[in-house]
Amino acid sequence: MNWLNITKKDRNLLIGFIIAVLLGPLIMEPIGGGYPDLLQKFAIFGIFAIGFNILFGLTGYLSFGHAAFLGIGSYTAVWSFKLFTMNVIPAIIFATLLGGAFALIIGFIALRRSGIYFSILTLAFAQMSYNLAYSVLTPITNGETGLQLRLEDARVVDGLFGVERGAGLPTTELFGLAMSGWSGYYFCGFLLVVMFFISLRIFRSPFGLMLRAVKSNQHRLSYTGLNTRPYTLAAFVISGMYAGLAGGLLAATDPLAGAERMQWTASGEVVLMTILGGAGTLLGPIIGSAVIKYFENIFSSFNEGILLDAFSFFPESIQHAVAAFIGLFVGEGWHLTLGLLFMLIVIFLPGGLMEGVTRIKKLFRASKSSPSTQKDQPLEES
Amino acid sequence: MDAFILQVLNGLDKGGAYALIALGLTLVFGTLGVVNFAHGAIFMLGAFCAVVVKKALTLERVVLDPTELTAWGTPMEIRTHYLEEWLGDFGTLLIDFSVPVSILLAIPIMLILGVAMERGLIRHFYKRPHADQILVTFGLAIVIQEIVKAQFGANPIPQPAPDMFSGSADIGVLLGFAKNAVVYPWWRIIYLIFAAIILASVFAFLQFTTFGMVVRAGMADRETVGLLGIDIDRKFTIVFGLAAVVAGVAGVMYTPILSPDYHMGMDFLVLSFVVVVVGGMGSLGGAVAAGFLLGILQSFASMNEVKSLLPGIDQVIIYLIAVVVLLVRPRGLMGRKGVMED
Numbered sequence: 237m238n239w240l241n242i243t244k245k246d247r248n249l250l251i252g253f254i255i256a257v258l259l260g261p262l263i264m265e266p267i268g269g270g271y272p273d274l275l276q277k278f279a280i281f282g283i284f285a286i287g288f289n290i291l292f293g294l295t296g297y298l299s300f301g302h303a304a305f306l307g308i309g310s311y312t313a314v315w316s317f318k319l320f321t322m323n324v325i326p327a328i329i330f331a332t333l334l335g336g337a338f339a340l341i342i343g344f345i346a347l348r349r350s351g352i353y354f355s356i357l358t359l360a361f362a363q364m365s366y367n368l369a370y371s372v373l374t375p376i377t378n379g380e381t382g383l384q385l386r387l388e389d390a391r392v393v394d395g396l397f398g399v400e401r402g403a404g405l406p407t408t409e410l411f412g413l414a415m416s417g418w419s420g421y422y423f424c425g426f427l428l429v430v431m432f433f434i435s436l437r438i439f440r441s442p443f444g445l446m447l448r449a450v451k452s453n454q455h456r457l458s459y460t461g462l463n464t465r466p467y468t469l470a471a472f473v474i475s476g477m478y479a480g481l482a483g484g485l486l487a488a489t490d491p492l493a494g495a496e497r498m499q500w501t502a503s504g505e506v507v508l509m510t511i512l513g514g515a516g517t518l519l520g521p522i523i524g525s526a527v528i529k530y531f532e533n534i535f536s537s538f539n540e541g542i543l544l545d546a547f548s549f550f551p552e553s554i555q556h557a558v559a560a561f562i563g564l565f566v567g568e569g570w571h572l573t574l575g576l577l578f579m580l581i582v583i584f585l586p587g588g589l590m591e592g593v594t595r596i597k598k599l600f601r602a603s604k605s606s607p608s609t610q611k612d613q614p615l616e617e618s
Numbered sequence: 619m620d621a622f623i624l625q626v627l628n629g630l631d632k633g634g635a636y637a638l639i640a641l642g643l644t645l646v647f648g649t650l651g652v653v654n655f656a657h658g659a660i661f662m663l664g665a666f667c668a669v670v671v672k673k674a675l676t677l678e679r680v681v682l683d684p685t686e687l688t689a690w691g692t693p694m695e696i697r698t699h700y701l702e703e704w705l706g707d708f709g710t711l712l713i714d715f716s717v718p719v720s721i722l723l724a725i726p727i728m729l730i731l732g733v734a735m736e737r738g739l740i741r742h743f744y745k746r747p748h749a750d751q752i753l754v755t756f757g758l759a760i761v762i763q764e765i766v767k768a769q770f771g772a773n774p775i776p777q778p779a780p781d782m783f784s785g786s787a788d789i790g791v792l793l794g795f796a797k798n799a800v801v802y803p804w805w806r807i808i809y810l811i812f813a814a815i816i817l818a819s820v821f822a823f824l825q826f827t828t829f830g831m832v833v834r835a836g837m838a839d840r841e842t843v844g845l846l847g848i849d850i851d852r853k854f855t856i857v858f859g860l861a862a863v864v865a866g867v868a869g870v871m872y873t874p875i876l877s878p879d880y881h882m883g884m885d886f887l888v889l890s891f892v893v894v895v896v897g898g899m900g901s902l903g904g905a906v907a908a909g910f911l912l913g914i915l916q917s918f919a920s921m922n923e924v925k926s927l928l929p930g931i932d933q934v935i936i937y938l939i940a941v942v943v944l945l946v947r948p949r950g951l952m953g954r955k956g957v958m959e960d
Contacts, residue, residue, distance in 0.1 A: 353895065487701045504756060504760075575759075579739075
């Protein structure tokens with residue numbers, strides 16, 4: 237098993253991860269999340285967050301414009317469906333490459349600054365792309381309506397292979413396998429595993445170590461005569477490619493692309509996912525994105541009727557008051573919960589859920605062994 | 619020439635709003651060293667103060683008049699404003715002037731809110747990295763925005779300007795142009811004058827009062843001022859409240875120009891950040907100058923002649939300028955040397 241060139245601990249982690257992805261439907265079934273649409277979102281936003289984490293978690297550069305790459309990936313994928321073929325393989329390859337290309341351009345400029353200036357520069361670029369997608373680029377992006385498939389699309393490659401043009405809109409497929417439903421989930425899940433593995437290798441590589449050095453003290457690193465920019469730029473491009481891939485997958489499972497995917501609130505969401513799970517940890521971003529997408533789904537499905545039912549054991553006046561209060565936070569008000577969660581995590585648990593786990597582990601261990609044998613462990617990611 | 623003046627004027631009122639928000643942002647950054655992403659939300663809350671006041675002033679009494687029937691055969695409803703009933707013509711005047719009157723409510727509310735925000739939340743983030751400050755205030759902005767959305771709905775709520783200012787002024791005639799060449803709404807003139815007064819008084823406050831002197835000293839060297847036995851934290855808290863008031867009243871007065879909705883704060887915030895960066899982090903004069911400059915440039919970029927030359931330029935001009943400024947002169951137009959240059 238050494239052909240993957242990883243340590244035993246990492247191998248176990250990877251195997252555990254693969255099993256978790258395979259059994260995803262079974263694990264999520266009891267808590268009401270065992271259907272493909274949601275699990276696809278877990279996988280896709282997991283990829284997005286892993287990629288963001290390579291930039292933010294390792295180098296500490298907080299980008300507020302990553303949704304732009306996600307949007308670019310989606311547009312590219314839909315164009316690939318329209319022009320070439322409904323097969324998803326070329327679509328996601330183009331999406332990844334184009335996401336990377338845009339990241340190269342934007343990163344080349346934005347990485348000349350660090351700290352909040354970097355955040356504002358990336359934000360400015362993302363807003364620019366968003367505004368352009370809404371206005372002048374309408375021929376490419378179809379503006380407010382969003383880019384959609386049409387019956388009269390060219391689909392050159394499909395035409396060459398003599399694929400029948402049906403009466404309705406074609407669906408995305410992988411050599412005949414439909415990309416919606418469970419096959420879609422396992423396709424996304426497979427890519428999630430691959431992307432997770434790549435990120436694992438980056439974390440353990442000298443390159444990853446260099447990125448972490450950038451985070452801990454960039455000045456000192458540059459005093460040793462090292463130019464840090466190629467490293468940060470590489471990290472930025474890699475995370476841009478992850479975002480492009482995620483955008484491509486979003487379009488693959490549902491061939492639609494709209495500019496709102498590039499808005500800066502969408503960029504904020506991936507930041508939240510990463511932070512919630514634990515920036516700089518391997519598993520954290522995936523857990524964070526799963527938690528957020530899960531609760532988004534559950535919370536937004538609540539409405540007043542369900543709430544009134546749930547609190548029917550109260551006397552009527554209290555029942556209505558409680559339902560109205562809770563109603564602020566669910567359904568339409570889900571974003572309020574998200575904002576509160578965001579604040580609470582940043583205030584009390586800056587290391588995210590993974591830090592919470594580590595803390596609990598520590599407590600557990602401390603109660604077992606005497607305190608004198610305890611050493612200050614550096615926060616290792618696992 | 620008249621088209622030129624018209625564009626400058628159009629840019630000025632937007633620039634005034636940018637300048638007022640950016641002034642607060644840069645003031646908070648210069649004193650507390652905190653990057654406040656919730657500042658736009660304060661601007662938005664100010665605008666909603668106007669909405670609340672308008673609602674309160676126009677509370678109505680509904681009386682059914684059985685003697686007269688509507689076209690549907692139901693008794694006619696006669697609606698009268700309580701205020702008009704109690705105060706007569708003065709009440710009507712108050713309702714008409716609801717936007718300026720809202721300032722009276724907005725000032726104390728924003729002051730309390732600002733101080734509470736600083737004491738309750740921001741204070742704990744002085745020593746944390748800038749990324750954490752951005753994130754927590756970003757979260758706060760979402761929370762405020764969503765509460766407003768839950769309370770007032772997602773649609774913009776139009777706020778009329780007082781009747782006597784609702785028309786337009788033919789400024790061109792004053793300057794010797796043809797009639798109707800340069801027409802500019804009265805309320806925007808009022809807004810400009812208002813912005814100028816606020817800006818001038820903030821500068822005067824910082825320049826000519828002892829309090830302002832201490833604050834400026836604290837901006838230059840916080841530790842030394844603290845060693846002199848001055849409770850600088852307390853002063854800075856008040857500065858935060860002041861910044862909130864400036865943003866809040868800017869929001870109140872802007873409502874007749876742009877109907878308030880829950881995401882106006884975010885829209886203005888991103889632009890105001892760009893303004894602060896262009897002007898120079900921590901530089902008050904820079905923020906004001908850059909605010910007006912960018913407002914005017916934006917209005918020039920949205921001229922049809924320019925747009926046909928460079929399509930889409932009106933959408934991106936501000937960001938483009940920010941990118942260029944950050945790359946060429948990272949400390950901004952008027953930024954101090956050494957402040958956040960890397």
